[in-house]
Amino acid sequence: MPENNDNFDKYTPFFSASSSQLFLQKCYTQEKIAEAEIKSYDNCYPFIYHLEHAKTYYNQAAIAPLSIQPILTFYGFAQLLKACLLTIDPNYPESTSMLAHGVTTRKKKKQQYEFLKDEVKTQKNGLFTCIAEKLFHIKHLEGEKFSMGTLMKEIPDMQNFTWSISKKNFVALLPSSNGFQLPSSILDSYQMSSSRLEEFLKAKTNQIYSISEAPGTLHLKTEGVPIHNAASPIRYNLEEGKFMLSLNKESSAFSLPELLIHYLISYNLSIIARYETEWWAELMKTMPNDDYPCIVQFLKISQAKVPFLIFEWIKSERFHI
Template identity: 35%
Template structure:
């Protein structure tokens, strides 16, 4: 991401969809794709952009139509519409990196599998997906440099745990802490520009680390130029104070990629969280939305009776978090697609 845009508006979702209209203009899209293709393909960039302009536009338009239909649909079919909306948007994203997509029929597969016939004692959170070697999803992992996911089996509960807007719902449903909110100091000392933040001291016990050991642990997951350093001022019992130092950013609020570290994540309002449970295998949040929606789409397509029992039964323990996920994903996934396409982070704030 190149920079952050904070946009104040009455209705964030309405504003997001209005920004997608930019991608319905052939001149805009041709110039847009040419910029992506120029470095890797040189003089052929304009040719490839011309060839893919309409394909890109129709992927975007189709994605919007799926989401529009999902907005007014019953929950019995909503996940399927949202999933195919995601697929259409991601095909457009892939086109920005690969002008030859689809090169062959195998890349048109989903790229993930799950057990189609569910067990009689089925539990949504314990269901899992397996990432295939070929198909749409493996191409997405390449964009995020997350090819380590290929061949892995991933449980839905793990995917739910990394979505920051689901933090409260996750804890109410599973009685576990998944994410810790960061308390960031807004004070800036221009003589020594670092971001000071606070975490619960419980993280040290959770990872069996000392304060200094925890700082070393965090720095192993850095993805950019920033690093975490010791803060010299003592803190009250129960919390720890750390500093984030970046050679080019005065404060993390200026960083479109947040802390540039796999263990930290942001919600769509720009609030930061520490991933309390995900310490080893990084899963980009956008891929978590996709994989969860894939399972939900499979349920409502192939296991209609079971799906109805899950979302309408008074005895279902996970109905609440599924409803929450669908509402949040409808709002956040298009936002993340905009971020990817423009290579900028958009934070929409209400007046």
């Protein structure tokens, strides 16, 4: 299996101290941080090393046995997130509490444990809380619980995979003039009129949409394009190259940014691979239910998509590079 280099090709300009220093200086100036130039010099190498370390982890995950892929993938992810945080906060990490993961898992039952029904719980401090607040301006997530099945259903790339086939979780936004087209059947899925759906999407995406109806079709007009990393039910399917709208409006993860979804699942998988050795080994040997194919598919998707989403965040949230 080839190394995962393609996912990091876009990061190549950052593997230069001079380029990274200028980039960080622009970031700090935009954030109105004092001594932006000095701090950008201080952080250009830590920034590069986080990206370089992430690339190494992801490359090794691509060729590693499945048994250790979750560990390598999660640590690569964490390195990318720390690089992002350095573009916002030149003093990161300001305390040891920021170095915690920010998520806990429940104690697993040895009998009849199912990964898709397992839950994680968010904490007050740690990396998850930090990225939610600093990257996505989301607060008050402490104590929230999310099941693995709920989270996976909010990844559009998992749309047509095994356990979710019986229920469609996303509908594609097809590009058209000044916006997108959707099938009018979505009104039945949401149990809303077109005017109610218009207001609903405005509230959930923080973007202005206007909806007009035609036979069998809804036309969504918008002033901008969807954002890859928004707190929104509109997510990007990397494999198909399409934005898609979630149909799971009652889901607790309905508007959660997709990077946070990947973080929660990746964290739990890394904990299982490290500490639940017996269950993890049995899963890979016996493949008793949908857990195994879903985990394999998620790892494949996440290893390609997380570096893509992180770069899109840097490009759109920081500067067009």
